[in-house]
Amino acid sequence: MSEQMSPERMSPETQTTFPRHVRHGSNSGQPVSRRDGRLKVTGAATYAADNHPEGLLHAVIATSTIARGRVRSLDVEAAKAHPGVVEVITPANRMPLHHDPNEKMPPFGFRVEVLQDDTVRYVNQPIAVVVAETLEAATEGVRLLAPRYEEEDARTGLDNGLRHEAQSVGVGAPGTVSFGDLDAGLKGAARVTEGDYSTPPQYHNAMEPHAVVAEWDGDTVTIDMPNQALRMSAASYAAYFGIPAENVLIRSPFLGGGFGSKAILNGPQILGILAARQLGRPVKLVLTRAQMYGPVGHRGRTWQKLRLGTGDDGKLTALHHHSIGATSSFDDFVEPAANASLMLYESPAIRVEHEGLRLDIGTPGPMRAPGEASGSASLEIAMDEAAEACGMDPLAFRLANYAETQPGTGKPFSSKALRECYEQGAAAFGWAGRPLEAGTMRDENGFLVGWGMGTAVFPCPQFPAEARATLRADGTALVETGGADMGQGAWTALAQLAAESLGLDLDKVEFHSGRSDLPDGGVAGGSGHTASAGQALSNAGGDVIARLTELATGDPDSPLFGAGNIGVVAAEGRLHRRDDETRSQSYADILARAGQKELVGTGKSGRDPASAEAFAMHSHGAVFAEVKIDPNLMQVRVSRLVGAFAAGRIINPKLVRSQYYGGMIWGISFALQEEAVADRRTGRIMNADLAEYHVPVNADVPRMEAILVPEEDPRVSPLGIKGVGEIGVTGTVGAIANAVWHATGIRVRNYPIRIEDLLRRR
Amino acid sequence: MKPFDYIRPATLAEAVTEAARPGSAYLAGGTNMLDLMKVGAAAPERLVDITRLPGLDAVEWLPDGGVRIGALVRNSDLAYDARFAASFPMVAEALLSGASAQLRNAATVGGNLMQRTRCAYFQDPASACNRRESGSGCDARDGENRMHAVLGFTEHCIAVHASDFCVPLVALGAEVEVESSDGKRTIPIDELHLLPGDTPQMETALRRGELITGVKLPAGAAAFSGHARYLKLRERTSYAFAVVSAAAALQIEDGRIAEARIALGGVAAKPWRAAEAEASLVGIEPSQPAFARAGEIALASAHPSGANAFKIELARRIVTRVLTRALEGTPERMPALPGSPFAARPDKTSGVAHV
Amino acid sequence: MSLSISLAINGRQHDVALNDPRVTLLDLLRERLDLPGTKKGCDRGQCGACTVLVDGRRINSCLALAASMDGAEITTIEGLAEGDELHPVQAAFIEHDAFQCGYCTPGQIMSAVGLIKEGMAGDDPERVRELMSGNICRCGAYQGITEAVLEAGRKAAENAQPQTGNPDTGKDAA
Structure with missing residues (x-):
């Protein structure tokens, strides 16, 4: 290129x-530059694990290698005999906590594993903590524990997991929503397109592993940790340790990325604080990269089905979105994927439904655009397929189904400059010249070229x-x-x-x-x-x-x-x-x-409750993608990405553009790279690292453009700010998948799109 | 990490003596060894740090036009050695397609040859792996194996060799110089790495304590410099191991192929020389059908070891493609994306055509 | 076993009594020499967050044994600026918003400094992208990183050689 x-x-x-x-x-x-820029470029910005209080001990957690069963034995003696090891904390000697970790901690707490017993519920669950004078000693102490297990069959997929109706999805959203008469809409349709889609388990993989440095002074504790919700967490930790909330000081000046994984309490960080209390010395506990695949949440796997009825005029007559979301055996977080179909397109009948699937995995949780990403990844392909069936340009098809009011409820939008996003994005990309038919564009090197688009949407809470x-x-x-x-x-x-x-x-x-x-x-x-x-x-x-x-x-x-x-x-x-x-x-x-x-x-x-009741509130955007594909080897590269987003008032366009770029790169990642691959027999994730769990590198990101579409919205808040952090992921995933189709004529409905999916003949 | 003794010998003789003791391992760049020690897939009792041994870090040109590369030459230094890259361009391209700039700066020539498989079951001490622990079984066989071998594997092991560097070396007939307290010997690189058979724990032809001191490329290998390419399929544009890769080199005389070299990576427990495919090209005029046939021949004995049948088709296609690239001629300048299918020819300009 | 090693870090001599050969260069810097600017992202050479210069070359400090670094000259992110004056790469990173969370940034910057020294990228954005691909940025600041490296590279080509600080000496037990 x-x-x-x-x-x-x-x-x-x-x-x-x-x-x-x-x-x-x-x-x-x-567009002022970051005020913390100097700290960050000189190495002076202090992340949690950079702290080193006097008398510090290092704690390393031992995590299970089985998905389900019990820990039968741990060689605590061997670990303790290793020079430098100070203590091994197991269910046998772990100090009591004041909150039952098998009970959820309101408002957003999940059930956590903090050595309450010898049960193993997923791979990489903490089963012991080794505390030592040095990191090297603690690490080796963990190895020496050589756990033995009583292993039960792991439930790892649709064939052996327990399916159940999901009453609530995401953080408290209803699992089923229905408007209009779906059957009538499908029956009255000139054509119905349908497809099965799937999205894999994905892990946040913030560059900074979860870390905690805890130092107790009597009944008060100072905690250095990356944290997306400081006050809420402080109250929760206080409840776990039976102390007043004001006795907990959390310092989190900089987070090395969060993406949702540092918003919710997790077992390992509680264990770090606990180890410090139990041993009466400051303790640092940092997860290894591999240990981030389990106890700190992930984007749950989904299996989705979409049915779209369309009339002769290219308008939707029915939209049905069903999603099965994997959750753990002991807690509930079902990816609210199908709810993406409630936000974007006008249809007289819409039904979204969710089921949960219990597997022996760590509980999933919110990960950058939870629900919206996985749901729009499928919906945007489905829309493209429907457009193709109607013989319409994908953008024209989306405009034909533009929702002037919130689909289903008819509520007005507080603001919606999506039309402008479509226009400006399409113009900057050069969409107008796109041939309808797939597989017709080549570049000067003979590579297949495809153009695809997707609509981006994300709610804007306050x-x-x-x-x-x-x-x-x-x-x-x-x-x-x-x-x-x-x-x-x-x-x-x-x-x-x-x-x-x-x-x-x-x-x-x-x-x-x-x-x-x-x-x-x-x-x-x-x-x-x-x-x-x-x-x-x-x-x-x-x-x-x-x-x-x-x-x-x-x-x-x-x-x-x-x-x-x-x-x-x-x-x-x-x-x-x-x-x-x-x-x-x-x-x-x-x-x-x-x-x-x-x-x-x-x-x-x-948020003003009256405004919240009266209006539907979202940020919107349109993403246009160009991919190039080697015509024989089928390796894919995203060669251009243009996103146009309207998100209310923009406080700092330099930072906002970076947020959009980051989100769009997550879109590349979702569409083409990320997948945690678990062994079907054991549930062990066989690529729990950054070498084989692929996220984009610099060379994956040739050219991007983010257009900031002006939008004023006095209804979302007096300042009129919506939100920009997650929307970039949505739309982009589908845009890339649709571009791959446009280049090859092959519809891949399972993410990530892999080389072998494209090897089959059209 | 298991405790170990750290020894930094000053002389080669001392190093090979130390390493002959059971439980010893050599440490050079450390990029693979330390990683394996961290995950528990290797646990030497004694690390013999050879980085200070004198005389092993030079690229020496031999009187006959061949070259001897010291085992401690760093991957990046070799790839950026102008004379070397001009003489053996596909070796340089393969080196630069591997790992990252940081890893190439640390990793050595000898270490690259000795790198162990990326098989996730090999790297996971909780899994059965005959290569890591003889007789324990192979969890990859019925496991997640879409990246595993399609050639030369057995029921005992389906792992692949991950090196890029070794692929063109095998194609060019490099020789590996090794030394131990018993003396020196030379091993053809095609015989250095062993197929698993029923002893997958025997990964190389090296004897205990033997140290790779250098790699020799014969003078004849430079004759391919005008038509030599490396091509590597990855699941992201850079910093990824190969799904499959291939090196191809041609000598064209009077419009006909006088000599051809082809080797594949990511398909077997060793870099895979496709000698029959090479032979099929000699004496004929280069053509797409001939290259496609070479691909067929190279993979004639391939079969899936699991959910990886697609790799066979990909390997056929990559042979065809890398031969095509070799025929087009070695680019004057190393492409911006070495080894990548997207390493376009520099003379092409940007634009999209509708066909 | 105890090992005595001597290494220069950011121009300052450190004589370290190392009580454990398992200590990596990264953990030596972070846990024993109070230089936590260098970050641990994967500890396996898979992300680049721990990139430092050893004898002027960028490497992953997580895959280097401290013991093996005896006699080496090491530059970390803490040693790049001259007092209040940022290194051109650092300044360019701020200007181009080449980071978000900042965690991979020390590694990105050290890698960029190494890249510019290597002189293989010139002013070709595609070469910069490829040669910066050993540094993963999960936030996705790649566009800014590429722009920053190109700009700093141009400046380095225009300007004279960067000077190094005066070494002083110190003793550390680790």
């Missing part, structure tokens, strides 16, 4: 200049969050919220929002985050952190400005005296009369005159 494009041409948007101070006196809306803003005598501010930056750029975007609300330049704002003793920043999940913690920060800043305004307008010597009714504008560290901006006073001056050292404001966020 010879896309010798200059990097400038690879992403023209970065060259766009944004007007400074879009809103009063801040950098909000500007979670409860709190923040505090303190204006100081010198006119600078400290803003605080216990948020989490797992790479999305919270350190920067949240600070930008706070600065905006305070009418300060970004460099005048000190931002504290990543600790559980700060105001509750809520959950960094559901692509809702900026919308949630950002709104709280903005409100806190607004609170400060309101108090400041009161001081100034009530001060007879202030140029703002009596302007209370007219209003003031906060900008660049000064309050200005709204009707006469030349009359202004600096914050420092206002505080000094009032004799105040500082002014503290607080803010909260949460």
